[in-house]
Amino acid sequence: MSAVVRSAFATHAPAQEVKVALLGLGTVGSAVLDRLQQWQAQEFKHPLRIVHVANSRHAARVDVDVCPLTVAQQVRAGQSNGIRTLQGSPSISAADLDAVESSLGATGLRLIIDATASDIVAARQAQWLERGIHVVTACKLGQGAGLQRFEALQRARELGSTQYGDSATVGAGLPVIRSIRELREGGDRITRIAGVLSGSLAWLFNQYDGMRPFSGWVREAGAKGYTEPDPRDDLSGEDVRRKILILARSAGVALASEAVQVQSLVPESLRELPANIAIEQLDALDAPLKQAFAQAYRQGEVLRHLAVLERDSNGQWQAQVGLQSLPPSHPLAGGAGTDNRIAIWSDRYCEQPLVIQGPGAGAQVTAAGLLDDALRVAKLYA
Ligand SMILES: NC(=O)c1ccc[n+]([C@@H]2O[C@H](COP(=O)([O-])OP(=O)(O)OC[C@H]3O[C@@H](n4cnc5c(N)ncnc54)[C@H](OP(=O)(O)O)[C@@H]3O)[C@@H](O)[C@H]2O)c1
The missing domain is CATH 3.40.50.720 (NAD(P)-binding Rossmann-like Domain)
Incomplete structure (x- = not known):
């Protein structure tokens, strides 16, 4: 461009x-x-x-x-x-x-x-x-x-x-927001958006293999500058909430902030602690994530941190942010490093979504x- x-x-x-x-x-x-x-x-x-x-x-x-x-x-x-x-x-x-x-x-x-x-x-x-x-x-x-x-x-x-x-x-x-706007300007209606919208969470779930504790990967991501100084800012999913709101609103869906259901990866026990103590106690993440990984693995799937905007069974728009288990063939299962990947379904892209992938973080x-x-x-x- x-x-x-x-x-x-x-x-x-x-x-x-x-x-x-x-x-x-x-x-x-x-x-x-x-x-x-x-x-x-x-x-x-x-x-x-x-x-x-x-x-x-x-x-x-x-x-x-x-x-x-x-x-x-x-x-x-x-x-x-x-x-x-x-x-x-x-x-x-x-x-x-x-x-x-x-x-x-x-x-x-x-x-x-x-x-x-x-x-x-x-x-x-x-x-x-x-x-x-x-x-x-x-x-x-x-x-x-x-x-x-x-x-x-x-x-x-x-x-x-x-x-x-x-x-x-x-x-x-x-070119994510721009593509959504251009589809709408061409008369298309956006029917669904799903994406890996956080570079740091993309990296973490691309690396995590269920063997080494998840907290170790979080510390390594911090050392590489992929996470915020307090990794709870990434793990909480709040940044991804804002991103899916921006995409929804660009797609013409006037979603309120509270309408996005966010699954925080931060265990309750870490939420109120000062940052330095929370970082010391990051191993509280390990057991629940190991369990989620094992469940996905048994089904031949991979864990990815996704934001999804779609209509519910009553036709109401809703959005969710959190971990999902995906088959390796899913358009959002691939990618590498801190790549963002966004799939957009619309009138014209109704069976196969338009997928935009590339470095989605970094100064x-x-x-x-x-x-x-x-x-x-x-x-x-x-
Ligand atoms: N880093 C990335 O990869 C990335 C990617 C996409 C989007 N973003 C967004 O880009 C923005 C900046 O990110 P960053 O990583 O550069 O953050 P950062 O390193 O924390 O820098 C933020 C800067 O904003 C300054 N600031 C805060 N309030 C201000 C005000 N009222 N007027 C003028 N300056 C003010 C801060 O001043 P002090 O130095 O005095 O604190 C600091 O210089 C954020 O909104 C972030 O979400 C970042």
């Missing part, structure tokens, strides 16, 4: 400059800046200009002749002239978010890249769209939290003057997805 965008830029007059505020300088935000730096080294022409960078504590303007990476380093360190400590730090205030808007000025093409996991930032996205600022996001809390917030974003998008880039929210830029692909969306905005409004 980016190759198509790239050739379009290579052969046309320079596009109008897009002023960009980058919120979040963690793993993904840093990868966005690295990719922009690589583009510069490769002399790849693009119209994106970072004018503002911020983390949860500090913010700074990026002048035209200054490298955004340098400013980002100063923001992270909280030192140097021109670095502003956020008023609401460590939890951001409304004034801080107003300042992000001001940093983009009142005219021209303006875009915010949300590379945070901040609920406060997500709650502001609809307002930014209404005020003529495009938003590109990796954060699932805009479309994957409460239905009211999703509907506010939909209304703001339908005003039609701004774009909301969300391809990095599910599958880290894989590099997520940053690439964010920047693809940003370039799409630039191209639309050039």
Whole structure:
């Protein structure tokens, strides 16, 4: 996809400059800046200009002749002239978010890249769209939290003057949400979606062979950076809840957050413990998972962590997140590493689903997805 965008830029007059505020300088935000730096080294022409960078504590303007990476380093360190400590730090205030808007000025093409996991930032996205600022996001809390917030974003998008880039929210830029939308635009009705939507859980169940304790694999996944620092954040299934909500809502199913039934893999005994103690006691996972593995194995099947959206016997939409035992021939049983795999059934794909598979996690692909969306905005409004 980016190759198509790239050739379009290579052969046309320079596009109008897009002023960009980058919120979040963690793993993904840093990868966005690295990719922009690589583009510069490769002399790849693009119209994106970072004018503002911020983390949860500090913010700074990026002048035209200054490298955004340098400013980002100063923001992270909280030192140097021109670095502003956020008023609401460590939890951001409304004034801080107003300042992000001001940093983009009142005219021209303006875009915010949300590379945070901040609920406060997500709650502001609809307002930014209404005020003529495009938003590109990796954060699932805009479309994957409460239905009211999703509907506010939909209304703001339908005003039609701004774009909301969300391809990095599910599958880290894989063309999943886009494919669902394009099927609907072609008159198709989506009838079912099922997917392995968590890179870390995909890896865990691709590795787990019932021999070595599951907790050992969880520790190894943590050491490789596949899980969150507190692995309960992955094992709880809550992140996958948000992803299936985003896919359902993109398919035109206005599902409430509570309508998704999530089977947490975290044993009751670990749920309330401080993170460091829970990590020490991870072997509480081992017996129940060994039992589930053995049951699947006896049937010649494999365990996979799935999210499924489908109609129940009364025709009502419902979604479930949890472990399922699948025959090896099932479209979601294969794959490798941290791959995401998503199967979409629709009017046209009624017997064999459309299956999209590929790296669905990781800072590099997520940053690439964010920047693809940003370039799409630039191209639309050039
Ligand atoms: N990592 C992946 O592979 C991946 C894949 C797909 C989607 N995502 C999504 O991408 C987002 C970022 O993930 P990440 O892995 O980069 O997380 P991270 O390393 O924890 O970084 C989050 C960044 O957001 C900053 N932040 C928090 N609140 C903020 C605010 N109000 N204003 C400005 N900055 C704020 C944090 O600031 P401090 O440094 O001050 O705490 C930090 O710099 C998340 O929503 C995640 O779910 C990540």
